[in-house]
Amino acid sequence: MKISLSILEYEQSLYNEMEFPFKSEVFSRIIDLINTGQVDSIHIDVMRPPLIPNRIVFPLRLIRELYEALHERIPFSFHLMVSDPLLMIKNMDEFIPKVDRADNAVIIQRESFNSEDEMLDAICLLRRRGYKRIGVCLDLPTPCGSVSEKSVEAADFILLMTVHMGRGRQRYSDAGTEKIKYFSRRYPDKPLWVDGGINIRTAQIVKRAGAETLVVGSFITLNDNPVYALIRLAQSVNDI
Secondary structure (H helix, E strand, O other): OOEEEEEEHHHHHHHHOOOHHHHHHHHHHHHHHHHOOOOOEEEEEEOOOOOOOOOOOOOOOHHHHHHHHHHHHHOOEEEEOOOOHHHHHHHHHOOOOOOEEEEEEEEEEEHHOOOOOHHHHHHHHHHHHOOOOOEEEEEEOHHHHHHOOOHHHHHEEEEEOOOOOOOOOOOOHHHHHHHHHHHHHHOOOOEEEEEEEOOOOHHHHHHHHOOOOEEEEEHOOOOOOOOHHHHHHHHHHOOO
């Protein structure tokens, strides 16, 4: 099972040390976690109002600093919780060369678009800009039926929120398990990612329900020993 490491809990510390973030203790922790070989990508939760009210998380300058420091070590997954993901991508493309874009995942929210056709147009544009790993995300309250077979086919994977998007440290919702089961039964060949409230117990639940990739943040990053927490989590799902 794959793990995408969310560094949302580290964002403020990195931002506060923007002038020299890569000499900080937090950045050293990220490197230590990458060096375990258990992390498949670094997950960047890009949040902006009005989709996420009153929250601006991961300003472009910080995304650029992180990308330039880490992209040769590990791919990124950019989760765009914004009302205009195409504008955000246009800005990010100023520092992500087209030759490198296929290595990184871009995740767009169904809730960012007024219609499914509008979202499909965005996926096509992202592909023309060089992105080859595109995910569609549904927030926890968003019904499964808000994406049809054509959207699932157009995306490379589906990300299902098992908490309400935009806030960290939430409890895993059992309603998320039912959505994972729905998508894994209906679209058995489509990779499923899961984000929210992941720990050793819930990681096993979502794997059994059909998920292939875990987006994990606070269980690892807030642990007194993040490397130990990561390895323990990875072992717990690989033993199933």
